[in-house]
Amino acid sequence: RKEVEQDPGPFNVPEGATVAFNCTYSNSASQSFFWYRQDCRKEPKLLMSVYSSGNEDGRFTAQLNRASQYISLLIRDSKLSDSATYLCVVIYTGGFKTIFGAGTRLFVKA
């Protein structure tokens, strides 16, 4: 079993739709959590951090459930420019080992 698992998709949604991705992690020693975005095999870029209290950045909302060991990302009012691969990232306690999920591919169509 992979340490960080994501539904690979692809998710095909129309502009304006709301879409949600989930990610599960297996190591309870995991400490920090993030969502990264990657375009066309370019380098990944940080989208947002994830906290137990939940956090929002414009149309994006991230949530962490430590008891169930999963992380979610909600995108509201999808734009064409949101088309990308979304990577779930977990950092172990101690802050040194960073593990990426395989990514969820999103296509937003007009």
Added chain:
Amino acid sequence: NAGVTQTPKFQVLKTGQSMTLQCAQDMNHEYMSWYRQDPGMGLRLIHYSVGAGITDQGEVPNGYNVSRSTTEDFPLRLLSAAPSQTSVYFCASSQVDPGPTRKKLFFGSGTQLSVL
């Protein structure tokens, strides 16, 4: 501010050849790491370092060597390239200070490596 610089961008090797992928950062980050990305596998951690003289293995270290003689540089060496090492390689760096907001990884633009 250059950030993280990776070279080369593309490389073709024959089986058994050796080479070094270069990675340099100018942000004074203590943490540096190497990942490989294969279709359907996401990014997998090869090796990482938390400071000069300190390195450790990641998920897939076999076939790769690293060293960290300076804070700025973290080269990745393939001693005897194999076709299974055909992949896209990314170098990344970040601060080591505690606190979740400081763990942002800065990535280089990647190296596409093909081993024939």
